[in-house]
Structures are given as C-alpha cells and as structure tokens.
Amino acid sequence: MTEADLRLAKWVVDGELAFAELFLTLQQSDDTKVQYDTLSQDGDTLEQRLARAFGHARAGGWLSEFCTNCVTARLVSRGFIEEAIKQTASPWMVKAQALIDADSPFLNSALHAKGLLHVADYVCRIEIDGRHAGTGWLVPPDMVVTAGHVLTSSATNDPLVDIDKQEEADPFRVVVYFDDKVDMFGGRRVRRKPREFLLAERWLVALNSPPIQPGGIVQHGLDGQDYAIIRLAEAPLPMAKRMEMKATLPYHEDYLLVMQHPEGQAMCHQQGNVTGLHVTPGLFQHSVNSEPGSSGAPCFDVNFRVVGVHTGEMLGVTPASNLATAIDQVAATIAQLPATLPSNWPYSFDDADGVPWPIVDREQTLAWLREACTDDHQRGLMIRPPLRMPAGMTFTAELFKALLPQELHRVVRMSALDIHALGAEAFALQLLAAVGKSNATPFTPPQGDTTSIAYLRNTLVPELLARLDQARMERHVWLLLDDLKRPDAAHISLGDGNNLRELLDLLYEALAGYSWLRIVLLGYEGTPPRASAAYWSEQTLPELTPARFSQYMEKAFAGVPDIKYRARLSKQYKIVTTGQSAEANLHCMATTCGLFLDNMRSL
Template identity: 25%
Template sequence: MSGSLTAKALAPVIAEAPALVHEALQTLYDPREDPLDLDAVAVAARGVGRTTAAMLAMILNEDGLSEAFVAFLAAHARPLDRPAFAATVARLKAESDAALGGLVGISFDEEKLAAFALRSQSFRCRIRVNGKVTGSGALVSPRLVLTAEHVIATANGMVPKLEVEGPDDRRYPATVALAVPPHESEVTGGLPPAEAAAAHSDVALLRLDVPLGRRYAQVDLPPAPVPCAGKSAFVLVHFPGGKASGISFGEVDRSAAGALRQAHTAKAANGSSGGPGFDAEFRFLGLHQGRLGKVKRIVPFEQFCANADFRARIEGDRQMRYLWSLDGSPEGHLVIGRQTFFDALATIAAGEAPALRGIWVRRKSIAESAGLAFSHDLLSAFLDASAHRIVRLPTAIEVGDVVARLHAEVFAAPPPGAAPGVRLDETTRVAHDEDRARTLADAIQAQAVAEGRTIWIFVENPPAGLLQDAQVQFEHLVAELLVRPSVRLVLAGFETCVLAETVYETVGEARTGTLPGLLAEYIGEFTEADVRMTAAEMARAMGYDWGAAVLARIVRLALAGLPAQGGYYPVTHLGSVADRLRAEARREEGGG
C-alpha cells in the first residue's frame, strides 16, 4: 500500500490536529539529520500553488513513510480516513455481535472497540522467518515483540533470518531475546506434562534495533493475569494467512484456573500463531498457539507471566533511564556523558523527586557552547510528547521582554496588560515585572493542567548576555515557574546569574530535598565511566551479550590514545569515541 496517502485524506488532519502531524513528522524523521517540518512543507507548497496536504502526501509517499504516518496517527487515536474507519468499526461491531451476541451475550462498547481497533493496528506485527510470514506478534515494550516460539523455530535448527514487519509495514531485523519452546507432545495436539509446562510455554520475545513501541503503540501486559471466570469473549489480533484482516472475535474457555492451554473459537489461520488475544475489556489473555482439527487454543498468560527472565527483559526495555542514542539505534547520535541529565529527567518523569523542578546545564568552560543546544534535542527525544510539552525560549539582547516572549511561545499570542496597581507607572519596575511573571506562570500552570501535560520550558543561553531589564524579568520568571507544580525548567548556560535559590548537586540530594530547585549538570568533559554507561546501555537495549570483560575492552578501545587530564576527556573527542562504539555495535550485528 506504499504511496497510498492522498491530499484529501491528509487535509482534515492537518487542519484539525497540526500539532499531532508535527509530532508525527518529528518522530518519523530524524530532527537532527533529516528533518521534515510542517511549516516548511506549507511554505514550499505555497510556492508552487499546492496545498500543504498535497505536498506532504507527496513527500511521505516518496519517502515510503505513508504507512508509518498512518500507524502513528492510529496509535494516537486519530484515524486518517474517519469515514472509512467508521465503516470498519461498524463491520467489526457487526462481526463481534454475530460471533458473541448469541453465545455469551456480549456486546462491545462501540467507542472502546474503535479505540482498540486503532491501537491494535499500531502494535500488531508480522513475524518473518527467512522472508516468509510465519506468524503474528505484538509490541510489548519499545523494542520487544511478543510471539509464539514455534513461529520462529526452523525445522533444521538453522539460525534463521528473523524480521518483524511493523505496524508501518516496514521490515525490521530482529534477534531472539527470549525463547521458550513448546513441548513436543503439542505437535500432535497434546499438552505438555504439568511438570514441564513452565519450560514449554511456547513464547518468544524478539528484539528490534529501533524502538518501534515508543514510536507507535504497545500492548500493556497486565501486572497479573486476568482471573479465570468461565467462558468469555475473546478478541484475537493477528494476520491470518499473513493478511492484515485485523481482528477476530470468538469465545475462550477459561473455566479451569491453571489450565495449560485454553480453547477459543475466534477465526484463525496459518499466520495467526503468536497473535495476542484479549478479553471483552481488551485485557491481554494469552497467545494464539494453533489449531488442531477444529480446536484452536491459546497459551494463557498465566503460563509465562511468572517467568523471571520474561518479566526482567520487558521491564528492562521499558525502563529508559538513560538515552544512549537520540533515535534509539547505534546508528543514531550517541549520547555520552549526560548521565546527570537523564537521571534528573527520569526522576522527574517518574515523579520521584517533587522538589526537583528542572535542570540547570552549566558549562565548566564558558567559552565552549557545545552541548547546550543539544540538551534540547535530548529533552525532546527522552520525554514522551503525550505527557510532556517542551517550549523553547530563545534569549538574546534582541529579546528585550522575556515575559512577552515566553507568553508568545506558550500561547502563540501577546500577553495581557499588567494588572491594576502594578502597572509601570504605579509601582517600581521590579514589582511590575514580578507581577507579570507571576501572572504568566499562573497561566502556564493552568495551561499545563488543561493539556494534561507537564510543560517544560527550555531556555537557551544568550550568547552575549541579556539587557538588564530582561535579566530582571528572567529572574522573576524562573522564581515563579519553579514553584508551579506542572511546569519544569531546563536552563542551558546562564552561569553568571543567580536564578534559583536551591540548586541541587545530585539527584539523590534532590530526592530528599524539600525546597523547589534545579539540578546542576556540569558539561564540558567526559570520563571513562560515562563511556562505559553509554556502551552498557547500548548493549542492554540492543541485547548484546557484552559481559563485564567485553565491556571493559570496548571502553578501553573507544578511549585508546585520547588525551585526558585527571581522568577527564575534552568533549571534542566525543565524536571519535562514538564512532568507535558504533563500530563495535556493527561488529556485534555482524555487519562490520
């Protein structure tokens, strides 16, 4: 379906949800290396008398990203073609009623069904072994795809070429992160012996290089299996015959708690294996295993949810505490020496340090500006846009009214006038500015609450300082924003200013602190430990089997010959260290 996007389909979404389109483009394109921007597309389109939608459709089709774009929108509950989607939902509803209405008296809530149908399009995957579709799967974390083990098994035991065809219909190379085979007796429709069941749950986790789960959607595995309660509705997400026919409905027999396999009646075919099954509330129940005769069955979640390795791998992949690469792959921009930054972000995002209201990135050598603007890229790459909005506030001598500028950046409108009693002719300049800052901070807080997101203000360092009035305004703004619960600040530079009464030196300090403050991050050098951190995170995320000794060797090689003072390396060498780490990753992937 490559090249299928049309201007007609795109136009409504551009008009109604430009921010979502912007976010999609940011996600699908690399904002540093290969950006595509909606504003820019609009200008270029105007220049040739076309619509933005037409131009964008053309580019997405040309770049082969139309499916990815559609999947992204679907993951964000925005079907591209609303009428067509409405028809699909109506069909699904009819199918489900037909399959289940008479059987167990279930009738799906149309709205929930529509939402699930959209989401399922964004987490479902095809599994290909040596190029052929052998089963279905689902994204369950940024890089892990859940499927049945027998889907990836090869008859001769040869190491297969594994690929996952993602929600965007693109093929991604995959490696096996976990594989628990079925029992041999299952080939003939039998059950594994009870004592061997745990070791034969027919489940596999495949690891991708690219964090597709972050880009699109993931199945949220429940913390504990849904309790068994007799016969109930069953929804299977799969690719029967390798085709994207979507969702099937049926009944699953969950009468016996602890049953090793459970029978279901949803339509399935070759290629359905490994597809995730859900109940009427769309809670995960288990994986479709296969069919023997007329009996189709699932491996219930109970059979593998307690597998410690399984849990640990998913948990490990979900918990991103350090962004080692801007795009999550070894080929992306590798991030070295920013552990404090990510520690702080992760801590804030997890709500673990209420007093920590942001980060103050300071340079050890103020003549250098490397790393300041990059902090914005890191922030964008790390934070989930659905829960965080980032506003970038430029500062320079030209920004004489910082309050007005920030207001414009947040609200795309000029600020209201000062309140009575604190107008410029009624009080001191300082008191006037303080009131304006307070009013704006209140407005931003209210906006954050209204959006249901934390608003992050990223403030760029003024290359040659600020004017005095702007400086005073800025001090007030920081003081006010620091105490707004839904606002966070990242200051890049400003080393000669006193901007926060409380500046924490470590995340630990901030965790126990009670006074709202910023965490100081000093940039300009990196250490061996920083390189080890990036390499270790890369290995963890990519599933490289780099033990301590290998890691130590790789780090040593990455730093070989580089000059250090007191164990600190100048940032000018980051590029070559990244190249060396990347080369190791390629070698690991077998490409280098």
C-alpha cells in the first residue's frame, strides 16, 4: 500500500460491498483470484482496506481497468478521475475528465437564470379527478414524463391505472397544466392561470411502476425504475426542441436541481446534490427538498440536462434522502418510439431543404399514415383533391417523405409527368434504382407466344417484387405516384400506348401479398382493385381557405409561452394576410405560415 493508493481510496464513496464485488470480478484467472477481505490487516481503516485493493491491482498490472470500472459503476466521486489520470494515463479517463470539466459545479449567474426560465416552460402539473397527483415534464411535441406511481398510487381508493388492467384506465380523469407559475404584476405576486391539456385517445406510451408503500420508500423496497410516459391530445409547445437527456448516472456530490409542483403549488425549484447510488440499479439518492406532489419532477444537472425523474422520500435513512430514477430507460424508451408521427397532430414538417410547412386539415391522412406504419391491413391509399381547389397533391407527397424516417422506410415518389411514356420494364428498372438497386440486370424476356398481360402477371411483376424485397433491407417500401390527375393542361394519362397502366394495376393488386409494400396514389380517380380491396382506403382532401390557415396559426401561437411575443406574432400575421381572397394561392398561404413557424423556432 502506497500514498498513491491512499489518494485513490479517499474518493471511493459507494460502500465496500460493491467495491469488493468489482475487485473480484475484474481478476482474470479463477485460480489466482484474491478475495478483497483477505488483503486487509488488523487495525486497518476503511480507506486503508480500499487502498490495499488498489495496490494489488497496481502490482497485477490492471489498475487502469480497475479505475475505469470504478468510474463506470459510479463507486467514486468526480475527484477520483483527476487522480486516476495522474496514475494510469488512461485515454478513457482523460475523456471522462473533459466531460467533467464541462460540468463545472460553479454556477454562472446569467446562464443559470436563463436556463431556469427555459426549462420552466416544459414543467407541468398533473391532476387526477381534480386533485393534484404529481409533477411532469414535456418531451415535445406532446409527450409528458412523470413517475409511474403518480398513475398507480394507492393513496386514493381509486388509482388511475391498475397494473393488471391498464386498458381500463379512463384518460378523461386526467388534466395536465402548463405555465402554472407566479409572476409579478403591478408589484404584486400573482399566480398565472395555467393552460389545460387533456390526454390523447391512445395516451399511455410507457409505464414502469414498482410497488411503493404509502409515505415513502424503504431503502431496499423499490424493485426497478419508476416512470411513465403519457401522450397529450395537443402539443403545448409545438415548435420547441426537446430538452437534452443525459443517460449516464450522475456522480456522488453532483449538483442537482429539481423543478416541481410540491403539494400542487405554483412551479418552484430546489437544489441540492446527488448523495449516492441506490442499491437498485438505475436509481440514485439526492438531497433536494421535495413534498408530496413533487413525484415525477425532472432532475437537472448544472447544464440543465435531465438526469433523472424524482421518485420520492426514502424512509429510515440518515441523513434524510430522496430517491430519483435515472433517465437512461426513459431516454431509451423515447428513442425507440416510432418516429413516423411524433405527435397526434404535427404542426409542421420540414422539406428536403429544411423549410417548414404547416400541416392543416390533414388529420384523416395522418391517421391513415399512423395505421399504415403499425397495421398490416392499411397498405394502399387513394387521395383525391377537393373539387373547387384541385391542389395539394405535391404537398401530400412531401409530407409523407418528411414524416417517414429513412432508417425504417424507403420512400419513392414518381410523377406521372415523368413516367407516363415509360414501358413496363423501363418503369420497373427505374423503381429498382430508386430503392438503391442501380444497374439492375434486365428482366426475363417473354417466352414464345405469351401475351403482354400474361407476361406482366406471371413473370415481370413477381420478379420485380422479389428484387424489391431483396433491395429494401428490411425497410418498408412506399411508392408515391403523383400527378395522376392534374387540373391543368399538363395532365397526361398514364400508359397511353404502352403497358405501364397494366403493370401498375398488377402492383395495386399485389398489396394483398406483400406486407412491406405501401402505395399512395395522389389524384387517382379509379376504384380499388377487387383482389386487394380490403387493404385500400380512399380519401378526398378538404378544401383549404385563408380562414383555416389563420385558425391553424392562432393555435400554433398559443404554444408560445411569452404572452407579449405571442400577441405580437398574432398581430403581424393578421397584417400580412389581411385582404387575402378566398381563392388565394394555396402555396402562398402555406409559405406565409412557414415563415412564421421558422421565426418561432428561434424562441
């Protein structure tokens, strides 16, 4: 045991048992493994016993690995890393030190105040049956994270969710309040009237709620992380970016700030420190004051990254301590959610150039798109434009491309203006190239006296689908056919003088046998093919007017937390659009909305 070993030992904070288990696990050979307790001598202090373990690892040549794993398991506080770098020169440790330097515990006053104001817009209060139940925080645009026991608590005789009968929960019992804050008006403190939000029809996204006894949590009494993710019917902050979630466990003595609604009060915050890791993996203890009703509150580090979800008070612990669920499982759950539709009503989407466009009166189309991504019975969609405003098809195609993530879907958009003169084989080769199979070999040619339709049905189409299946790489293939019916002189019928129409009709029929294929026909005026009619849906787009865009923008402006800026945006929009005729160009109206949406993103 040396002075260097003692300098490492003084930073060990999470108890001797976990340290001893790690010491034994890292030793390579079962024949030469040394038990931690056999190294100690009579009269050794805790620090000396720990130091002897570091000395043994040093002599065996695995001190760097031992130190790295002590940090990973959070058995040490942050000061350990600086000392370990001096003694091991571990590249991993150097990188960890750089991250810690960025998490300086000293608070920059101006930045801290700005951070508080920013995250306050995300925190919400949750009521069940008109009674305050807990705190939560927004994952834009429309999800709220809280503690799982907020929904399952037996503090009342009628918890919202019965773990064994989750489908029976009534979402109408819940109201979520944002902007429940105290402001200064005329030199007086006034509690602001909060904004109310109800839950969506499919509201329960994730729930993990281990049993918690009334009054608090015993030290060994929580089996697993405690969190829930619920979905709102509308987006409180439709243009907001998500708060950063730091999915690694915090260190002992790390700064911690909790934004909360204790006992249903207006939003407030308390700060303290991480006091240690809990015996249950994925939980940590902290010293931040809280009250009943604080459960589910976000726990922030010094850089206002979410590191945990406040769970509750620990019982029988000295000194007094609270418990929080680390954010790793919550972050992983959110990351795995289908990216197809991040909201029940997306406010906008970005085109390929990053320009925002509004989504107005497309609820029916979005509902179909959601089902098509999760239900094998929705594979084909025929969309017709409104009679008095035959437009919006190109916008619909861009909407699909923007909302379908490339890692899960391969979206191919083809315009009738470009493909109308192609023969069946030329179209098939172009489709293969669009899904990534360039330089494809020619298809098997017709044999003997085979008719054109027989060749397409029995050879070319099956071969095309087989090649698409190989090229798609486990992704869904979406074929968007645009400009099938144009309102102007540019309209050209598909397949005039060639066999393209017959090939497309066979593809429409093929939906019944290929669960990975989706086809969207924009401007189509035909009827679904009989062989696959059960897999097709039909829609007619509603007519859009300046009034509908104005209603859309007022709803978007309502999500701006700053009341004065909200009013100014609304006034500017009215000035720009005043006098716009009912026949105003659809693209012009959408562009105007997009400019305002882009401006709102800078908030």
